[in-house]
Amino acid sequence: GAGVSQSPSxxxxxxxxxxxxxxxxxxxxxxxxxxxxxxxxxLEFLIYFQGxxxxxxxxxPSDRFSAERTGGSVSTLTIQxxxxxxxxxxxxxxxxxxGRDTQYFGPGTRLTVL
Amino acid sequence: xxxxEEDPQALSIQEGENAxxxxxxxxSINNLQWYRQNSGxxxxxxxxxxxxxxxxxxxxxxxxxxxxxxxxxxxxxASRAADTASYFCATxxxxxxxxxxxxxxxxxxxxx
Numbered sequence: 717g718a719g720v721s722q723s724p725s726x727x728x729x730x731x732x733x734x735x736x737x738x739x740x741x742x743x744x745x746x747x748x749x750x751x752x753x754x755x756x757x758x759l760e761f762l763i764y765f766q767g768x769x770x771x772x773x774x775x776x777p778s779d780r781f782s783a784e785r786t787g788g789s790v791s792t793l794t795i796q797x798x799x800x801x802x803x804x805x806x807x808x809x810x811x812x813x814x815g816r817d818t819q820y821f822g823p824g825t826r827l828t829v830l
Numbered sequence: 831x832x833x834x835e836e837d838p839q840a841l842s843i844q845e846g847e848n849a850x851x852x853x854x855x856x857x858s859i860n861n862l863q864w865y866r867q868n869s870g871x872x873x874x875x876x877x878x879x880x881x882x883x884x885x886x887x888x889x890x891x892x893x894x895x896x897x898x899x900x901x902x903x904x905x906x907x908a909s910r911a912a913d914t915a916s917y918f919c920a921t922x923x924x925x926x927x928x929x930x931x932x933x934x935x936x937x938x939x940x941x942x
Contacts, residue, residue, distance in 0.1 A: 747928065759918065759932035766928075775929070807873065814928050816860050823872035 718742070720822035722808050728828045729798055737793040737825045741810030748791050749811075749819060750783060754804035765791060766814045798829045836919060836933040844941050849906045851936040853919030854899075860927040862895055864904050867916045867935070876904075876917075881924075909940045 721740045729735050741748045750762040762775045765785040776782070780798075785791040795802055805826050809819040837852045853862070861880045865873040879886045879895045879902070886893045892905040906913055916937050920930040 749928065749930075751930075751932075758934050759920075761929045761931070764928045772926070772929070805871065809873075816922065816927050818863065818875055818878050819930060820875060821865070821873040826871075 720808055720810050720820055722806075722822040722825050724825060725823065726826045726828075728830065730830050731800060732797055734794065734796045735798055735827065737795075737806050737808075737827070739791045739793070739808030739810075739822060741789065741791070741808070742820055743789075745810035745812055745820075746788065747811045747814040747817070748785060749809040750791070750793050751807045751809065751821075752777075752804045753807060753824070759807070762793070764814070795827075798827075800829045803827055803829045836917070836936045838936060839934065840937040840939070842939040842941060843909060845909060845911055847909055849909050849913070849938055849940075851904045851917050851938070853902045853904070853933055855902075855919075855921045855931070855933075856900065857921075858924045859897070860922045860924050862893075862902050863920045863922070863930065864891075864893060864902075865918045865920060867918065873918065906938075909938075911940050911942050914938060914940045 723738045749764040753759045763770055763773050763783050767788050768785050780796045783793045805824040807821050807824045809821045811817040811819045835854050863878045864876040867873050877888050877893050879893050890907045895902045916935045918932050918935045920932045
């Protein structure tokens with residue numbers, strides 16, 4: 717079956733602009749996760765959803781970052797007033813259930829803030 | 831902060847040889863997962879080993895877990911050029927198992 721898909725694959729934006737990143741999880745997976753991979757920080761957890769709710773938003777780097785999930789499926793990660801330090805690869809993953817199951821990752825969105 | 835630490839950071843071997851990568855972590859875990867990443871993009875899941883398991887095999891991959899030492903190893907036997915990639919261990923903490931904590935990775939290069 718289809719894996720996790722993300723769009724766009726690459727995004728170049730100017731500092732101060734808002735961006736939206738999209739994730740389509742594997743069909744039937746109830747849990748969805750966002751991670752960020754940058755040169756200086758490695759792979760870091762941002763937020764996860766169980767259904768449409770996000771019980772833990774503590775991984776979001778600042779209040780410029782927000783995420784939502786609708787219909788228990790597609791999720792969008794929004795970064796407002798982008799800064800150069802937001803440049804990174806944003807990875808989405810999904811799992812059948814929350815917590816102890818294998819997380820399957822999408823190909824990522826490479827964000828470059830000029 | 832990164833909990834896992836991979837060792838070595840980079841490994842270069844000849845095709846056909848075995849490659850061993852190690853991972854250490856700090857807190858108690860529910861499970862540990864190994865991933866492969868090519869060209870800095872998507873992560874491919876390789877294997878998951880639970881805290882009550884000591885060894886697991888999948889094809890040419892062998893993973894061990896020693897919870898007393900808080901360490902794991904990934905062995906790739908009979909390496910191929912296509913195995914060239916970065917390998918990451920990720921731990922699922924007992925508290926908050928949904929937040930995988932990744933190590934910095936091992937860059938593996940297989941020379942033909």
